[in-house]
Amino acid sequence: MTEAIVYERIGDIAVLSAQNPPVNALGIDVRRGLLAGIERAENEGARAVLIYGEGRTYFAGADIREFGQPMQDPGLPDLCNRIEAAQLLVVSSLHGAALGGGLEVALSSHYRIAVPSAKMGLPEVNLGIMPGAGGTQRLPRIAGTETALEMITTGRHVAAAEAFDKGVIDRIAEGSPREIGLTYTRELLEQNAPRRPLCDMSAPEPVDFDAIYDKVLARGRGQLSPAIAVRAVQAACEAPSFLDGVRRERELFMELMESEQRQGLIHAFFSERAVSKLPELADVMPRDVISMGVIGGGTMGAGIATAALLSDLAVVLIERDDQAAAVARGRIEDNLKGALKRGKIDQAQFDAMMSDPLTLATDYAALSKADLVVEAVFEDMDVKREVFAALDANCKPGAILASNTSYLDINEIAAATSRPTDVIGLHFFSPAHVMKLLEVVVADQTAPDVVATGFALGKRLKKTSVRSGVCDGFIGNRIMNSYRKAADYMVLDGASPYQIDKVMTGFGFAMGPFAVADLAGLDIGWAARKRRAPTRDPKERVVCFSDMLCEAGDFGQKTGKGFYVYEKGKRGGAPNPQVAEYIERDQRDQGVTPQVFANDEVLRRYMCAMVNEAAKVVGEGIARRPLDVDMVLLFGYGFPRFWGGPLKWADLQGLDGILKDIRRYAKEDAFFWQPAPLLEELVADGRSFDDLNNAGQ
Structure with missing residues (x-):
């Protein structure tokens, strides 16, 4: 079996080449190999170490097989500190992608060179965490506080030219990573270039971290990891020492590791890769x-x-x-x-x-x-x-x-x-x-x-x-039809469409259901309701205020008026005052006495309707796995990624509590709130939707 890190001596230079395809992920064998290589180079009296990756990339990040598992020694933070503390010159030569822990290893090196096509970044926030091996402490020292904040809070990949301009790398050169790395390392040795540990650099300049925290939190619509990462960069500027900053980074990293949002984003990460892989198609060739x-x-x-x-x-x-x-x-x-x-x-x-x-x-x-x-x-x-x-x-x-x-x-x-x-x-x-x-x-x-x-x-x-599978609305529109009905019922019973939209954007959606309906065109839902009307069960509650809008010719954004009024040149819309009149008329016609809904109750009913219908979709085999539902809602309906999808959210909240609430709502409307048989079965067995994903169902 090929070693994950191959050691080679070329004169005064110890060469450590990563050979862990396909992306040289920083798994335990790679980490042990790097540590052993640094120690061997020091013991043998080498003057420099060159680190690079064979194949298509430098270290492209952590080994996803280790996600959620306790990190084995050496952990990446200790490895990066050891590389930086090496008493010889350490050079990293980058090609492909240096991402996450990969860039943190490069930042622990004393010098960095890259091919023009290389990309680098710290995308951990997209997994609900943040850099945890010194990235939030080293990057601002070399690239400045503002550059570090932008890269870390967005997770954006930067090209080699931009990285050079911002000081993240020291040189760009054409050639193989081995060739340019050796040339650069020899040049540094000839110049008697000093070691240049970033931990010894002065703390970066502070900025208005509170304002940036608020801005990043708002931009993330409730996602915590980018905002928490701001506080880690703040520690780089304000902590008494580099090590104090590293300790604060680790505290914040572990806080995020324990969060529900991290679980949701990891679920989304793996599900996105699994959703298109169907066992029954493994040996089936597609047509040209x-x-x-x-x-x-x-x-x-x-x-x-x-x-x-x-x-x-x-x-x-x-x-x-x-x-x-x-x-x-x-x-x-x-x-x-x-x-x-x-x-x-x-x-x-x-x-x-x-x-x-x-x-x-x-x-x-x-x-x-x-x-x-x-x-x-x-x-x-x-x-x-x-x-x-x-x-x-x-x-x-x-x-x-x-x-x-x-x-x-x-x-x-x-x-x-x-x-x-x-x-x-x-x-x-x-x-x-x-x-x-x-x-x-x-x-x-x-x-x-x-x-x-x-x-x-x-x-x-x-x-x-x-x-x-085939059903009315398939996966996404069938589920949307259900949670949109739940929203309509709440409005008929006393909630405001604008309250519901605000609650759902607070939850993490880019738009609430009524704003979305305006964007899509109210006539689409109107046509669907008219199509279903002849076969509608007489026990189903019928809401009419949306139809009243359509009958007046108000179809949303395309006509300038729907639940909101839209003016040319203005972003978004203002509440349409006629909507309240239509709702009151609908309530009078149906003999409904309006009640007050707390925001928490609005969110719970909306989400329970979504989860219940999604469970029916999975139980009937329309969707093969819960993760299929989650990916449809993430990529087609704007469900907040940091919750992983509605069924991952349900697992995190507890299925027994959701079923209990659905049964409570059924006392008001037994037809709409019929518990999904699959949900009842999972609660009875003490299982979760994720258990079905792991079972390959």
């Missing part, structure tokens, strides 16, 4: 997709086409006439201009995408060579069936026919074709070229290689893909 068709050039269709173009796919977009096709082209062009402005593409790429790979047509015959076609037309079953019949007649054998429907039955859509095995749901979220979620909806007869192709396409489009 080189060209893609899109039916409909509205906001969604243009977004799907844009995402495909950005992923180097040829696109044929079908519209009803030349005028509509021209409008669709304009939407795509605007989307790509946005990517150009953000630096995602350059001018040459923009020009190329708007020419050869993009075809606008009005005849389905133009799709004859498409490998996969996604329809994004009006949410009406008759319209969908008509489109799929036309696709069936014009697309080549083996072409995949996909629907972007948000709610409708994929099995019924597939029945409109002679090839139901080739039909699948690919539910994108708007704007489709920006939003990361893709629900891959598997119908009864969808072929395994078609499912595999859906996931392969999602990966190519840089989406987080989640498998869903």
Whole structure:
């Protein structure tokens, strides 16, 4: 077995090369190898040590297999202190990524050189923690307090050129990390360059830490780790000594390690990597997709086409006439201009995408060579069936026919074709070229290689893909429909829509449910309610105030008025005074006496409705695992990442308490608050949703 750290002597230089693929993670074998290498170099009388990584990167961070486990000696903080204390010159040569503990090792070295393509950063806040091996103490000493605060609180990766400008590295050079590292180390020895431990540097200049703490906390919408990291950098400036600062950093690090938010973010980290890995597809080869068709050039269709173009796919977009096709082209062009402005593409790429790979047509015959076609037309079953019949007649054998429907039955859509095995749901979220979620909806007869192709396409489009079974609304919209009903019921019973929105943004959502409805368009929910009305159970409570808004022509942001009133040039909206009138009318018509809801009660009902419906979705097999639900809500509905998702949140709160509250609410409305059988089963067995994830269910 290859050693994780290989020791080599080249003259006066001891070379420690990391050989722990794929990313040279700082696991126990690497840490022991680095410590042994430093001690051996000192004992042998070497004058310098060069540390670099073989393969594609320097140390790209901690070993994720050790997450949540007690750290074995040597721990990373002690290792970094030992590297810095070495009585010879220590040089790190960086390539690939030096992230988290990797950058902390580099900062413990006395000098740093990097190839131009190297990136570095301290992204620990994204896992609910912060640098814990001296990063918050060393980085501000070398790069300044403001630079350190920005890098640490955002977790942003910086390129080598920026790192050099900010003093994080000492030199940039072309070549292999071994070659440039040896050259630089020899040069330093020839110059008799001194050791340069950052711990010996003066404390960095203080700033207004209280103001920055408040700003960072507000920006994180309740996430604690970036704000707590501010206090660690503050210790670098104000602690009596470097070691005192390190001790304070460790105290804060351990505080975050014990937090629920750390558990939520670690859950999100692992779930994001697990959600697209389905055992049944392990040996299934996806079909080739080189060209893609899109039916409909509205906001969604243009977004799907844009995402495909950005992923180097040829696109044929079908519209009803030349005028509509021209409008669709304009939407795509605007989307790509946005990517150009953000630096995602350059001018040459923009020009190329708007020419050869993009075809606008009005005849389905133009799709004859498409490998996969996604329809994004009006949410009406008759319209969908008509489109799929036309696709069936014009697309080549083996072409995949996909629907972007948000709610409708994929099995019924597939029945409109002679090839139901080739039909699948690919539910994108708007704007489709920006939003990361893709629900891959598997119908009864969808072929395994078609499912595999859906996931392969999602990966190519840089989406987080989640498998869903067929039901009204699939995973996300079905759950959203439930918690939105809970919000509507609270409003009918006396809460304010604006109170609910404020409570949910306080919880960590970017927007509350009523602001979201305005953004999406109130007419969408109105159409769904009218569609469901004929089959609605008579025991279901019906809320009418939203319909009153729609009947008045107020559909939200696109009409300038919904639950909020929107003025041009102003960000956000102000409460619409007419909403209170509609609510009062609805209450009078239904004989409801309004009650007062405390904010805690608003949050609890909202979240219990979400968890209960999510448990039903998992119990029925619509979602295979609880983590699938969590990823849908994180990436499609703005659920705060630091809670990990609604079912991780439920585990953290305690399932028994949630079930108890649902049963209490059921005394008011037994139809809506029917406890999910899976939730009852887990509580009875003393198990959690995470137990189901770990069992692979």
